[in-house]
Amino acid sequence: MLKPYRFLLALLILNSAMLSAHDMWIEPTAYLPETGRIVGVKLRVGDGFLGDPVPHNAALIDEFVSVDSTGRKPVVGRPGSDPAGLVRVAAPGMLIIGYKSNPAPVALPAAKFNQYLREEGLESILELRALRNQTGSDAREIFSRCAKSLVFSGAPAASETDRVLGFPLELVTLKNPYALRGGEDLPVTLTYEGKPLSGALVVAMNRADPKAKITARTDKSGRVSFKLAQAGQWLIKAVHMVPAPASANAEWASFWASLTFESR
Amino acid sequence: MKLPRFTLAILLLFAVRLEAHEIGNTRVSASFPEGKAYEIEIITDAAALVEKLEIMSGISSPPESARKAVELETLLPGYEETFRRRVLVAFDGNAVRPAIQYSVSGEPTATTSPVAVIKLIGELPHGAREFEWTWSWTFATYSLTAGESTEWLEGGQPSAPVLLTTGRQTRSRASTGVQYLTLGFNTHRSARTRSHVVRARNLFPDAAVPRDSEPGHRLHDRSLHHTGTKRLWPRLHPDSNSGAADCRIDCVRRHRKHLHVGTQAVARSSHFHFRPASWNGVRRCVERAGPAACGICDGSRHVQYRSRSRPACRDRYRISGCRLVLRPPAMVSCSL
Numbered sequence: 001m002l003k004p005y006r007f008l009l010a011l012l013i014l015n016s017a018m019l020s021a022h023d024m025w026i027e028p029t030a031y032l033p034e035t036g037r038i039v040g041v042k043l044r045v046g047d048g049f050l051g052d053p054v055p056h057n058a059a060l061i062d063e064f065v066s067v068d069s070t071g072r073k074p075v076v077g078r079p080g081s082d083p084a085g086l087v088r089v090a091a092p093g094m095l096i097i098g099y100k101s102n103p104a105p106v107a108l109p110a111a112k113f114n115q116y117l118r119e120e121g122l123e124s125i126l127e128l129r130a131l132r133n134q135t136g137s138d139a140r141e142i143f144s145r146c147a148k149s150l151v152f153s154g155a156p157a158a159s160e161t162d163r164v165l166g167f168p169l170e171l172v173t174l175k176n177p178y179a180l181r182g183g184e185d186l187p188v189t190l191t192y193e194g195k196p197l198s199g200a201l202v203v204a205m206n207r208a209d210p211k212a213k214i215t216a217r218t219d220k221s222g223r224v225s226f227k228l229a230q231a232g233q234w235l236i237k238a239v240h241m242v243p244a245p246a247s248a249n250a251e252w253a254s255f256w257a258s259l260t261f262e263s264r
Numbered sequence: 265m266k267l268p269r270f271t272l273a274i275l276l277l278f279a280v281r282l283e284a285h286e287i288g289n290t291r292v293s294a295s296f297p298e299g300k301a302y303e304i305e306i307i308t309d310a311a312a313l314v315e316k317l318e319i320m321s322g323i324s325s326p327p328e329s330a331r332k333a334v335e336l337e338t339l340l341p342g343y344e345e346t347f348r349r350r351v352l353v354a355f356d357g358n359a360v361r362p363a364i365q366y367s368v369s370g371e372p373t374a375t376t377s378p379v380a381v382i383k384l385i386g387e388l389p390h391g392a393r394e395f396e397w398t399w400s401w402t403f404a405t406y407s408l409t410a411g412e413s414t415e416w417l418e419g420g421q422p423s424a425p426v427l428l429t430t431g432r433q434t435r436s437r438a439s440t441g442v443q444y445l446t447l448g449f450n451t452h453r454s455a456r457t458r459s460h461v462v463r464a465r466n467l468f469p470d471a472a473v474p475r476d477s478e479p480g481h482r483l484h485d486r487s488l489h490h491t492g493t494k495r496l497w498p499r500l501h502p503d504s505n506s507g508a509a510d511c512r513i514d515c516v517r518r519h520r521k522h523l524h525v526g527t528q529a530v531a532r533s534s535h536f537h538f539r540p541a542s543w544n545g546v547r548r549c550v551e552r553a554g555p556a557a558c559g560i561c562d563g564s565r566h567v568q569y570r571s572r573s574r575p576a577c578r579d580r581y582r583i584s585g586c587r588l589v590l591r592p593p594a595m596v597s598c599s600l
Contacts, residue, residue, distance in 0.1 A: 029330070050316045
């Protein structure tokens with residue numbers, strides 16, 4: 001049996017795992033499926049590509065859609081099922097899967113909230129809290145997920161690109177990541193309510209080495225560029241926070257954008 | 265002086281500390297048979313757990329590798345030391361090192377994933393009074409059932425101490441109320457008893473939903489008694505045939521904590537997970553199996569009144585669960 005102080009140490013180590021805020025992303029069962037194939041759409045919540053399945057939950061879903069050359073369709077799924085949805089790849093080309101959640105409340109102790117603001121590059125909110133003498137106060141927040149995934153079927157073509165789904169916070173690739181040549185950068189735009197968001201921290205990570213995060217701040221046009229040297233699955237993410245509307249019974253409203261795809 | 269319930273609810277509403285992520289599909293239950301041993305059962309998505317263990321060990325697996333249960337069961341013990349780093353079982357503040365058993369069942373399909381059942385077992389330390397638990401292999405909200413209480417926890421969040429003598433957690437009614445408010449809840453008014461059923465919202469009791477299941481299908485557990493498990497089993501077995509497993513069953517109990525042994529036998533042999541009656545944490549009792557607790561949802565074509573021949577479809581609130589049976593044509597012969 002471990003001694004009490006070791007138990008406390010173990011607790012501290014275990015607790016450190018939960019200090020960071022959690023991302024949500026989409027993991028399709030195949031990023032490069034053949035046309036006509038059914039692709040499972042898994043929702044994952046976690047950190048650094050370490051994720052837990054989130055079953056289909058109609059109460060949480062605001063929009064769960066797929067967009068391809070044939071149009072925009074809802075992603076179907078059974079309550080409680082994982083994968084949360086199924087999509088048929090109807091046509092060759094880019095298939096964009098999007099998930100937007102309803103706002104959910106969360107309350108965090110001051111220390112944890114401040115740490116999460118620092119981790120997600122939300123220094124402006126830290127400053128705002130300091131100005132309001134709220135740094136030591138617990139925070140109530142409503143958070144919304146805005147997850148996207150790019151699936152490609154057929155021969156990659158540079159003309160096939162990402163599309164805007166109209167999510168509050170949205171990452172949009174300006175080039176087809178499946179048609180990138182070696183050493184080419186992937187430009188990405190971050191928009192908030194349809195307008196470019198400048199100064200936001202955008203993080204990219206590869207599944208094979210999620211700890212090696214590539215970070216960049218968006219410029220005035222809301223753009224960042226990443227050199228994706230490594231092949232495999234990529235997750236690009238960004239968080240934006242604004243004061244919550246008066247009716248929300250919270251001080252802050254956060255939006256969590258993510259984008260997943262595979263590079264070759 | 266007792267506070268009026270409404271006032272208490274309002275107080276709780278403003279005193280609540282919310283901290284919740286999406287509800288995942290992990291469930292943990294702890295039992296302490298005869299007060300001499302402990303057995304903690306973790307039911308979770310096997311592929312997701314192995315994936316996390318692999319990433320933590322510096323191994324990456326492609327998303328298309330839908331691995332079979334046998335493969336996952338073989339892989340899990342290999343990561344045991346990594347696994348232990350994020351699990352903490354403690355009695356009276358002292359961590360213990362349990363023995364671990366792994367089993368994985370269910371094959372990956374378009375709608376289901378293999379389910380891992382991990383048992384942490386060992387002997388209770390002499391004189392142990394309190395049990396504490398921390399599970400950091402999840403980032404979602406999960407349930408810990410210990411004794412008669414269920415606590416909703418975040419990954420990495422230590423559980424409230426559970427008193428081993430009574431099997432009840434040392435939690436106040438207020439904190440239970442907070443849990444309900446954290447998760448959100450729905451109330452259903454029971455037509456016969458006039459009592460309100462309080463349920464956690466967005467809660468999916470099954471770690472794995474069976475293939476070809478029909479969501480929301482519920483049966484009163486007397487239906488299981490009526491048909492008998494021998495007749496029920498082939499209908500539930502996912503591999504019997506395509507029509508044999510077309511419903512998900514929430515087994516609603518009447519005043520009992522545990523499932524009927526026959527039901528348990530079916531649950532053990534299949535990929536189905538049966539849920540005992542809703543536990544009303546505010547009232548601290550098992551919900552009565554009134555009509556609200558055994559609502560018949562859409563798609564219940566195999567359920568009928570015991571005394572009638574037509575199915576009891578699309579009526580959530582006015583059917584007495586005691587009178588429901590499975591329609592004989594819904595049975596599938598064992599020979600199929």
